Structures are given as C-alpha cells and as structure tokens.
Amino acid sequence: MPHHQRVTVRALENLSLTLKHGDRLGIVGHNGAGKSTLLRVCAGVCEPCQGRVNIEGHVSPLFTTSPGLDGDDSGYENIITCGLFLGMTRNEINRKIADIEQFTELGDYLSLPVRTYSTGMLVRLGFAIATAIDPEILILDEGLGAGDARFAERAKKRVDALIERSSILVLASHSDLLIQSMCNRAILLNRGSMAASGGVDEVIEAYHEMSAKQAEGIS
C-alpha cells in the first residue's frame, strides 16, 4: 500500500566541510546526488534537520538569475528591487546601473515593463543584475547562464570577474571544464554523501570512474 507509507528522502548525510577565504569549491555528481541541496544548505535557505551550518560573512546565492523580478515593473525598477534582495544598498545599485546598462545593451527598453522583453533580453537583464554584486561568499548553480550565443563570451567574462571578486566560491556544475578553470578544490557527491574530496583533477577522475562503474552495472 504505497500511499500509506511516508516517503522520506534523505537528501544529504554525513557531510562535513570547512571553507576558508580563497577557497573555490567545485561540487560534482549526478543529477539528484544532492548538489543543489548542498548549495541551498550553504546559502542558509534550507536548514538541515541534523547538524550545523556555520556561516561567517555575507552569502550571495545565485540559483536563478533574478530573485524578485516582476513583469509589470520596468527594467530600472527591477534592477533596484532585485539588487536590494541580493543585499546591495541603494548607493551600490546606483553605482552599478551604468555597468548593467552597458552589459545588457537594452537601452531605452530598461524604462519599459520587463513583461515586454523577449526571453533573451530578460535573461540578459536578470544575469546582469545577479552578476553585478560584490559577493563575499558566492554560491553558484551552473544554471546561471546567459543563453544567447552572442552574449555567451561576454557572459563568461562577467562570471569570471564575479568569481574573482568573491572571497569564497561554491560552484555546482556538470561541466568538468568549468570546475577545472574556476575551482581549486572539489568534492564528489553520491546519493547525498561525500564520495570523494580533494584536488579538482582527482575528484573529477573519481567522478568519471564512478560513472563508468555505474554504467557497467546497468549494462
């Protein structure tokens, strides 16, 4: 009688981790391994039911590009609201506006309601706001991208600069290349537990071995 059972999902267990200034941690693992959950725990969005999370400093989580974006508000209004939610002050936001205008290339569109934007324009705006912050601890999900191919290169530069400004980075990604270029240490998650931890290359190697073994097991 499956519907009488309580389904309990243990998303993370037996995980211990300390990050210090200068650490750039990459998290690898299959879909459903707990990467996003770990990011959310680090961000303080989800509190663990057992264990402790100790955060010193301001955490900036970027899971989707635009927290609090409202379709009926203009681009400029959204820059302010989202900026405030991302922990910027009004002065900081005002200083960043020129930079956002320049990156998004939206021109007069910024005075129009965001609802009138094309998907690409919306992504650009959200991305520009999210990457305008000066993060202490940056939590980045790989979903943060700039879609549009013409912007891909500039977007990458912008993310690089953002990471450069941060003191600590936690990045979850399926891309070996991204982890290798951005991180100086890594962990491998498997079903909510830490399967490997250490240097980027060895963890990625462990990840591929694990994938290969599991593929064998299936066939």
Added chain:
Amino acid sequence: MTPQYHVALSDITHGLIDWRMWGRLGWQETKRRYRRTMIGPFWTTLSLGIFIFTLGLLWAQLWKQDPKSYLPFLCSGMLVWVMLSTIITEGCAVFTAAEGLIKQLRFPYTLLACSVVWRNFIVFLHNLLIFILVAIYAQVPLTRHSFLVVPGLLLVFLNGIWVVTLLGLLCSRFRDIQQIVTSILQVAMFVTPILWTAQQLGPRFTKFVDYNFLFHYVEIVRAPLLGQAPSDWSWFVTVVGTVLGWGFTLYLFSCFRRRMPYWLWGAVVLASLVRANITGEFPI
C-alpha cells in the same frame, strides 16, 4: 520541534527594521495597480463608495436611522473592515506567493508581512477619501478623541504583522486554511457590528458583541474617526490580543520557520507524486 527563538526574533526585528525593503515592495505593488488604468486603486474606492452611499441610505431608511449618523458609522466601519479583512486574506498567500524568493534567498520573512500591511494602509488612505466626503456631509465633529486614530491604527498594524506571519506560515503547510479563513471572514462581516450598531442588538445580546474581538479591532479605529473615544474594554481586548497573538506567532514561527521552505517545495512534490503521502519532515 525545538523552538529556535533567537532565529525567529532576529527574523522579526530585521524584518521590521528594514523599512526600505518592505516600503519599496508595498509601494511597487501599489504602483502596479495604477498602471494601464486611469485611476488605479481608486476603482476599489469608487465601488466601496457606491456601496456605502446606496446601501447606507437604504438601510438608514429601513432601520429608521438618521442618515447623518448612520452613513459615517457605516463608512468608517467598512473602511476599517475592508483593511482588516484584506490584510487577513492576503496574509494567507504571503509566503506561497513569494515562493521563488524564499527558495533561493535567506532573508527575514517578516519583511513580506510588513509589506502586506503597508500596502493595505496605502489602500486605506485612498479609501479615506470616501469618509472625508461623508464626514463633510454629515458634519462629523473633529474632537480631541479623533487623534486616537493614530494609536488605533498602529495597534491594528502591529496585529496585522503577526496575523499575516502566522497565517502565511500555516497556509504554506495547509493550503485549506485559506478557504477556511475566507469563509469565516464572510460570516464575520455580518456578525460584527459594521452594518448595524451594537445598540440595535438590545441589552440582552451585548455580550455577543463584547466578546467579538474583531469588533474591538474595528472599534479602535472607527470610534476616533467618528470623533469618539473607544471604550476601555476595546483597548484592553486589542492590547491583550496583540500580546497573546505575538506570543503564539513567535512560538510557532520559532518552531517552523526553518521548515517553511520545505513546505513550499512539498507542494511541488505532492503534485508530481500523486499517491505519496509526504509530510513536512523533509520532502525535497
């Protein structure tokens, strides 16, 4: 669940203090109501005004009341009631509507409750225009008691914040509560002396009104608007309500604040796993 009072208290204080943020959220919401319409929120004012004028005159006739005393009474009561009931109904959806934010940022949730109360105050100020017109027509006196409207409103707001936080929390777990609240409010409007006066009920039933706490929340704003002083009993009930309400909310918020993001996810899981009975424990 062990209550984490320090987390809840820090959420509440940070939320209340961050007036820039909730001020902006409430203001933007009001601005949105003005967009693409000519008079924006004044539409609700207009329909409320028509309701008050037509039914006010009709009922004054039916119940053999002087329109000059009945209209201001009905008008002030309706304005306060509309504000109270909208705060309560919007409170039910406050956290579910902000799902996207709650799932990706850590911020004081009380902030959202403050913004609901603030934007309803802005609407109240719009509606106050009707009362001013009625007050001029009926020559409602401006007395020293009129100034009691300030503490009266402050007390209503202070209660509004706990009500919104509490209902928002409960509704993020049990979506049914919203329906229950709406049904209760519909009935409450008729059993609370807003359309009729407590005196009309006769001495036998005054207890019925004395123990209706919603009446007292209406009264602490309505009486000053009419230039009268609210009774001591009304102040007592509302102050006790504030203390008890905040106490209870603080307790529940301390216990369940940390679970709320999971509850908001829970609904997503419930919808996809039709037969699974997922409780608030740890659904992802």
